Each structure stands twice: as C-alpha cells, then as structure tokens.
Amino acid sequence: MSPAPVLAAGAVCWRVSKKGKPKILLVHRTQHKDVSLPKGKVDPGETLPETAVREIAEETGLIIALGAPLGVVEYTLPGGRDKQVYYWAGEVSDDARANSTFVSNDEIESLRWVGLKKAREVLSYPHDVDIVDRFAELFAQGRARTFAIVALRHGKAVPAEDWDGPDATRPLMQRGIDQSLSVSHGIAAYRPRHLVSSTAARCLSTIAPTARVTGLAVEEDHTISQDAYRSGGKAVREVVAGLIAGRETAVLCSHGPVLPQIVSAVMDETQTDRTSKLQRAAALGTGEYAVLHVPVDHPESGIVAVEVHSPTA
Structure with missing residues (x-):
C-alpha cells in the first residue's frame, strides 16, 4: 500500500502596483537554492487553509487573508513519495507589508516582488508557473x-429524541465540540469581518471557537434558525443580500435545512448557475463549512470559486 501523500499549502501573495499592474511575492530558499511560491507542509491536526496562512506568516512575515483557491499541484519527492500542494490567492495590504517581520534566515534567503512576466521567467518549477497563470487569469x-x-453547519448535537427540552436548546455532543474547535482556525484563515449565527444553542456553541480565534462578536439572527425555517427562504435571502452588499467576508452558522437556502441566496445575488460544487456546499455534514468566493468589484458576475472543508476531529 502506497503511503499517503505529503500535504502542503501556500499562496500567491499579490498586490497592485501604482501603475495598476499585479505584483506577486517570490521566495528565494536558502538550502534548496531555488525560487518558488511560499508554501509549507501541514502540521498534525491542521486544516489546509490554516496551514497556508501560517506558512505565509512564517516564511514572509506577512499576515494575509485567503482569497480564491488556485488549485493543487502534485509531484513526486526525491524519495518517491507523492506531494500535493494547495494554493490560494492572498492579497497583501499596505499595512501587512509595513508590518512584515521577515528577516533573512536559514530557510528563506530573501523575498522579491515581481510582475507576472518576470515571475514566469525566474520561478524554478513549472508547476509554480501554472499556479501563477491561474492567478493571472483571475x-x-x-x-x-x-x-x-462562509456557510457553517453546526457540530454534532445531542439527538432530538434524547433531549427533553426545546429543540433550540439542544447542546453539542463532545464530537460536536471537537468539530467546532478543529474548523475554527481554518475559517479564521479567510479573515471574516462578521460572524452570524442561528439563535440555537448548538449553532452558538459551534461558532464560539471561531469568535475566540478572530476576536469578533457573534451576531445572533433568528432568521437563519431552524425554528424560523420557511420553504420559500425569503427572509434568509434578505440576510444574505445584506452581507453581499457589504462586500466583506462573513460566516453564517446554521442548520441542515437552512443551508441550501443560504447557498441559493448567494447564487441568486451573484447570478450564478447551479453546479455540482454548489450542490455539495448546500449539503454539508455536521461541522463542515463551505466557502463561496465572490468578486468584490462585480458580485453580479458570479461566484469565483467554491470550497468545502471538513473538521479533522
């Protein structure tokens, strides 16, 4: 039986020059003596988004928010084991650049901001060029x-048949608590600005670890609770429309029956046709979350990408 592939994650860190042209960040690795995109291996218990932002911070000193995924590259290591590297776009703000803590070290000799053409010329590996090309297209x-x-389904809760109180008071089981903890840092990698939750105890408990990691307050909204569920989904759409109008990343923690309405509302507001990935995003298991990436400048041009992540617990 072949060993599991080595998993890693990174990002195309980018900014716009004064001339309106994209610049991306390359790293000159000391020991490998190569030029590549910043990335690193997944630590035990980490999710891929969490790895990406941690590795960017460690290698470049930059704190970024993950944007749209750019795909995965696969190759075989010298020892024969397969490696998979997942990449995202990650815009670097002026403040992040000013606050970078990077100093030359035994792993990374230097950083270099270059244009897309130059990046293609100096990158050491064709698979890195492929990722740059995907970013260039976007x-x-x-x-x-x-x-x-971000649509988050609450963690595993005590079954209704085993609970004597009102449904909204059903708590998480230990598995649900573990699920909530395991996804919190991954969700935080997208740097949400708003956390919205159903008023049900199981949803509030699920989003609580993310609130602690991000330092954000949770906005309770009965509209996205199971008790308020209505087949038409009009009220849910109004909530989603308001968040999309604000054009800031938001997390909505809700229930199985409500999640399809949340996804459909994003589709409607962005004029996006249904795809298999969106169907998967609407059918989350307990503790899973879906990330629907929407373009800031033209939300009506359609969803850019869809991700679904599962808890490691």
Missing part, C-alpha cells in the same frame, strides 16, 4: 479580489 477578468460567504 486578475485579467477583474475577479482576483474577493470576499467570501
């Missing part, structure tokens, strides 16, 4: 700068 379309609507 930028050319005006869809590289995104915000996200």
Whole structure:
C-alpha cells in the first residue's frame, strides 16, 4: 500500500502596483537554492487553509487573508513519495507589508516582488508557473479580489429524541465540540469581518471557537434558525443580500435545512448557475463549512470559486 501523500499549502501573495499592474511575492530558499511560491507542509491536526496562512506568516512575515483557491499541484519527492500542494490567492495590504517581520534566515534567503512576466521567467518549477497563470487569469477578468460567504453547519448535537427540552436548546455532543474547535482556525484563515449565527444553542456553541480565534462578536439572527425555517427562504435571502452588499467576508452558522437556502441566496445575488460544487456546499455534514468566493468589484458576475472543508476531529 502506497503511503499517503505529503500535504502542503501556500499562496500567491499579490498586490497592485501604482501603475495598476499585479505584483506577486517570490521566495528565494536558502538550502534548496531555488525560487518558488511560499508554501509549507501541514502540521498534525491542521486544516489546509490554516496551514497556508501560517506558512505565509512564517516564511514572509506577512499576515494575509485567503482569497480564491488556485488549485493543487502534485509531484513526486526525491524519495518517491507523492506531494500535493494547495494554493490560494492572498492579497497583501499596505499595512501587512509595513508590518512584515521577515528577516533573512536559514530557510528563506530573501523575498522579491515581481510582475507576472518576470515571475514566469525566474520561478524554478513549472508547476509554480501554472499556479501563477491561474492567478493571472483571475486578475485579467477583474475577479482576483474577493470576499467570501462562509456557510457553517453546526457540530454534532445531542439527538432530538434524547433531549427533553426545546429543540433550540439542544447542546453539542463532545464530537460536536471537537468539530467546532478543529474548523475554527481554518475559517479564521479567510479573515471574516462578521460572524452570524442561528439563535440555537448548538449553532452558538459551534461558532464560539471561531469568535475566540478572530476576536469578533457573534451576531445572533433568528432568521437563519431552524425554528424560523420557511420553504420559500425569503427572509434568509434578505440576510444574505445584506452581507453581499457589504462586500466583506462573513460566516453564517446554521442548520441542515437552512443551508441550501443560504447557498441559493448567494447564487441568486451573484447570478450564478447551479453546479455540482454548489450542490455539495448546500449539503454539508455536521461541522463542515463551505466557502463561496465572490468578486468584490462585480458580485453580479458570479461566484469565483467554491470550497468545502471538513473538521479533522
């Protein structure tokens, strides 16, 4: 039986020059003597988004928010084991650049901001060039700068048949608590600005670890609770429409029956046709979350990308 592949994650860190052209960040690795995109291996218990932002911070000193995923590259290591590296776009703000803590070290010799053409010329590996090309396509379309609507299903709760109180008071089981903890740092990698939760205890408990990690207050909204569920979904759509109008990343923690309405509302507001990935995003298991990336400048041009992540617990 072949060993599991080595998993890693990174990002195309980018900014716009004064001339309106994209610049991306390359790292010159000391020991490998190569030029590559910043990335690193997954630590035990980490999710891929969590790894990406941690590795960017460690290698470049930059704190970024993950944008749209750019795909995965696969190759075989010298020892024969397969490696998979997942990449996201990650815009770097002026403040992040000013606050970078990078100093040359035994792993990374130097950092270099270059244009797309130069990046293709100096990158040491063709698979890195492929990732840059995917970013370049998004930028050319005006869809590289995104915000996200994150749909989070509550963790595993005590079954209704085993609970004597009102349904809204059903607590999480230990598995649900563990699920909530395991996804919190991954969700935080997208740097949400709003946390919205159903008023049900199981949802509030699920989003609580994310609130602690991000330092954000949770906005309780009965509209996205199971008790308020209505087949038409009009009230849910109004909540989603308001968040999309604000063009800031937001997390909505809700229930199985409500999640399809949340996803459909994002589709309607962005004029996006249904796909298999969106169907999967609407059918989350307990503790899972979906990330729907929407272009900041033209939300009506459609969802840029869809991700679904599962808890490690």
